[in-house]
Each structure stands twice: as structure tokens, then as C-alpha cells.
Amino acid sequence: MFNVPSMKELLRSADGELTEELRLKSNGLGLGHLPARLEPDALTTMVCGYCSTGCSLVIHMKDGQAINLSPDGRYPVNRGMACPKGWESLRVLDSSERAVVPWRRNEDGGWTAVSWEYAVLTFVSRMKALQEKYGKGSVAFLGTGQIPTEELAFLGTLAKFGMGFLHGDGNTRQCMASAVVAYKQSFGFDAPPYTYQDLEESDTLVFVGSNLCIAHPILWERVMRNPHQPRIIVVDPRRTETAQAATHHYAPQPKTDLTLLYGVAHLLLEWKAWDREFVERHTNDFGKFRVHVEAFTPAFVAQQCGMNVAEVEELARLIAEGQRVSFWWTMGVNQSHQGVLTAQALINLALMTGNIGRPGTGANSITGQCNAMGSRLFSNTASLLGGRDFTNLAHRRKVADILQIDGARIPETSGYAYDQIIDGIESGEIKGLWVIATNSAHSWIQQNRLKQAFKKLEFLVVQDMYRTSETAQLADLILPAAGWGEKDGTFINSERRIGRIRKVARAPGQALADFHIFRLLAEAWGLGPEFAAWRSPEAVFQILSRLSEGQPCDFSRLQTYDDISPLGVQWPVPAGDVEEQRRLFADGHFYHADGRARFIFGQPQAPRERLNPEFPYLLLTGRGSSAQWHTETRTRQSPILKRLYRDEAMIEISPEDARREGIAAEDWVQVSSAHGQAKFRCVITRKVKPGQVFISMHKDGVNGLIPSEFDPQSRQPSYKMCAVFIKKAH
């Protein structure tokens, strides 16, 4: 029998200030039951819980309750700005769709509310039974970039070193994995080198596969504040909002960007517009790279990319003329069958032109989720804690020493990636799955296949704020979780800035912070003594601080939450002024053992997914509006946000294609691929070229069309290359 605490003990351990009686009374009533005083009547600040920009918000408190918020004017990230999602952050907490008690699936398919004791015991007994019957590798978890770093580390450490899960991955695989691999190989560590100030210091900004206006609107505002009248270059097959606002837009055929970037390098070499001194002092393998790009002549590149030679030359000329050139990319690059190489092609351009380590420069991947950077360093999924490597014995020993655990408990590999976990479920190898703060049944590719796979599981646990997500609806057990604003911790944003989040609202009903859920599960699993030091988010922050010591991401000077400046702190944290903005590689020293960056390159490959007579249109996907977030699980809870975008799923079609297919604006359009079909409402627009259509990623159905094609190194799915057939729906 496990040592499971009583309900009273569970609730007290989770939140000492709330009595059991009050919590039971509040069951199911939304947010109208805050305790007398969470915080004094005052202002407190915290980082936004949506995107990786990491804006700071001022929370306005009254009678101990968070009643409103406003953007933080002092914070060096957003300087008093916020996008619609940030403004509505508090409102989405108060929703009838919140999971307020644990739920278990009945045999008849219905749901029954159960106690935390029952839920915890069920989790432990079912997962252990699966491990005993089928082996340790028969259970896995899928995590997130949406919860604080302390919770990510707790999850990854508990599951892998405690419960013996061999496989666990996060939804960051869907957005950042290619950038991670690219940085590790090129720089020697997963290290986005920039500070946001670079957006205002560049004289030339190159955005590849990034619709910054919509996806990172506050960063776009920073571009607009650039006083240098910069050239703003957008490389994107679609005439996005960002492309429309840019000074230059180039629209290569989808997935030919790698060829285009090699063509730019070819011209920079031909024109001797490269930085010989920087390359010779600070990099390796430039000679091989030089030979590699010889074949990428302007004529060849133009033909491959569907551009003309003058466009290719103009793009290269703009880069050559810039004194402070910065290269930025997001999902258009990462979500590709050759995302790693494309990211490295951008890194190569920054290296060869010496545009790195100086103000206004850099090869800069912008992250997606609010804490994707925390996930990359500390989720214990693709990397070992602190950005280390599971396969490295010295790294495993170091982590074991810091955590004071037997080194044999640390696996020698990172385990399966997301797609391999889904394959394992399909094949019957994986029987139990724990999904935390992500909505796989909406966001993963080939949704129908994934949903069928999930139905094969013997035990599916979903731990989430909302009981209505597509994934929660498939669960056997739902663990109700607190959300942003209802718990403490830290996030790390795209420019490596560590910022605080705080508890300013009471989680509804019996929902608990993920941190406390992990504590309960650790205790019930029989791991209480091993995780005794993981008693609070701040205690875990101290552990993470020690894990960071000596790593490129070293923030060991921050030992308590009080050490984190209200302005946030970028890693690595220096001895001096921690508030000063920092970019990496100012000294030309990279993280490989020899201190040099590497030119890494390869032969462009055509995607496996091809247009054909049956599926003649190319589907692109991306963000819809700045009021929507991913699968809309949260943003659809805000009536205000819902008024800022069309509630129906829309498809953008060019006038030529609409005419050819007999489709009028506002018609319903049936979209089919080899993998699924769905209906969308037509918008006729010149944002897409003839032969291409666009659907935003937020509505259920679109990801069901996407094929299983991945970057071979990062295992990130290629969301933006799908052959489809369209016809008017009747």
C-alpha cells in the first residue's frame, strides 16, 4: 500500500492557506471564491503566460484579489505594451470549462468526479501495473512549454529518474526542436544569442518564415521603434501581414529557402562581402562551406526557388550592404523536413558576415511558447537537466551529484521523441500516457491517426486547466491543474530572460498547481524521501540554479526569487550588473571545446510530400491572429478575444484558383489531403499565390491534413508542406 495522505493533508500540502471546507465549498464555482487575502492591495508584476516574448504585466489587486492588469512600462521587453492575449490573461481563468475536480472515465464512457486520493491512487496503481506487466518503457509522458521551469524540471526528473519512465517529450518538439539542434551543432550549446534591443539596433533585419506582426506583435513594435530606418526583409511564400509591412518581400517556392540561403552565401563570397578576419579567428569548416555553395549560382537558385535572378541578387546585396544585419526565424524554418539545415544556413550567413556578437546582429531563433526556453534547458526530455546530454557519462555524473541520486537512475539516452511515442502507442509498445498542459489531439499532425492511437492506450491521463480540450475528452483520468496567475515560478523568454510568475488568483475548485500535483504523485509513488528537497517552487529554483552552474546558461548567482530583478535577468548571469542587457559571443568565443563556431551545411532535399494530380494545391499553415493562441483552449474562453477573429475556420485562396474551382468568398470549402479532410470558409485574397492555400493552425481539423514528415535530425514535423485538393462544399 502506498503512503497516500488524507484529503485534508493533500489539500494542506498543496495550499496551506486554504481550508478544506472552503475548497469544497468552492468546488465548481469558477473564480468567485478567492480567499480573504492572497496579496496586499497593491500592484505586483509577472511575466505573461502565452508567448515567448515574455512581456511583463502589472497585476492590480483589490481586497486580495487580482482584478485587472496593465502592461509594465518599466520592463525592458515590452516597455508598456501588450497584445490582446496579454490583456485578457486574467479573464480566461474564469471559465465554466475549467477542470475543478479530478474526473475518471466510467465504463459507459461517462465521467465521474472523484477525490484527489482516488485520482492519485489510480494514477500510481495503473502506471505501476503497466510497468510491471509490460516493462518500464510501456509508459510515457508528453509535456509542454507552458508551465514554469520549476514544474518542467519536477516533471522530467520525477518521471525519468523517479518513476522510471523511459520516454517523455514536450510540445516544444513541434516548434523549436530544429533551432535547438542547429544551435547545439553550430555554437556548441542551445544558445539564442540576441537581446531584443537588437531589433532596434539593426540597420537590416531579415525575417525568414516569421510572421512577426501576428505571432510576436510586441517584437514587431520594437522593430517599428528602430530609429535607423532599417531595411526590413521578409522571406516567406505568403504575403503575410509582416511581408506587407516590410520594405522588401521575397516569396520563394515553399521549402526552397535552404537553396535560396546558399545562393545568398554564394553571392557574398563572389562579391568578397564576407568577414575574413572573423571567419578565420572564430569559426571552423568555412573552406568546405565555400566549396559547397559554389554550385548555388544565381541562375540555379532562381530556377529552384521560383524567383528571378535579380531578386536573388537584390536580397544578397541588401545583406552585403548592411552594417548591422540580424537574421530572425520562427516556424517557417523550424517546421520543415530540413529545418535544422535551414536554421544553420542562416547561422552561416551571420558567421560569414561577422554579424554576431555585436549590437543589431545575430542568428536569432524566436521561440514560441512562454517557457519553451525553460523547457529546452530543464524539462529533462531532449536534453538532460541544464542543457546537458543524456549520452555523456560526465554529464550524468554531474547531475547525479547535484541531485544526490544514484547515477544509474539517469537513462543513457533521451528516450523517444514525440513522434516515436505516438508510433509506440500505435504499435502497442506504449500502453500508458500522461499528458501535461498540452492538447496533442488538436496540435499534432494527422489528428485522426493520433486519436485512434490514443484510444488504444490502456490508460491516458490528462493534467490540464480545462476539461474540454480535445485531448482531455479522450482521457481515462483528468487531473485538474491551476493555470498562469494561480501559481508561482519562473519563465525564460526568447532572449534568455528569466522572469517571475506569481500566484495572484485562487485556482477554482480542487484544481492544484502542477507543482503540487507532482508532489502528491511523488509521495504516492513512494518517492517522498527522494523529492523531499523539492518542497516548493523556490526550493526547486535553487536546485536549478546549482544545475546551471558552469553551463553556458549559468544563473547560479540567482539563488532565491529575491535575486531575480523585477526587470528579469538574462542568462548567463554575470558578476556585475545583472540588469544590463546581454547578447552572446561578443568576445567571439563559442561553446565548442575549441571556442569556435562551425559552418554546417548539407544538400537540399525535396520534401517527400509532393503535389500531384489528385492533390494539386499546396497547403501552408500558420498563425491566424494575435488574439488566438495555439489550439485556442485558453483564448476561446475570452469573449473579447473571440470578437477579434472569425470564429469559423478560414481558408485563404487566390482569386485565380477560386475562379477555377468555382468557389466564391464565404463559401464552405472541402479540403482533402492523403491524410484527412475538413471544411473551411473561403477568403479570397492575394496573400497567397495561385496554387497555394493557407489555413491558420488554431481550428481543430487543419492538423489532421498534415503528413508525417519530419526533419531527420530534430524530428520536428513539417507542418507547412501539405498537398491538398479543394472543392466547394455543398
Ligand code: SF4
Ligand atoms: S506578445 Fe506574448 S508575452 Fe506579450 S502580451 Fe502578447 S502573448 Fe503576452
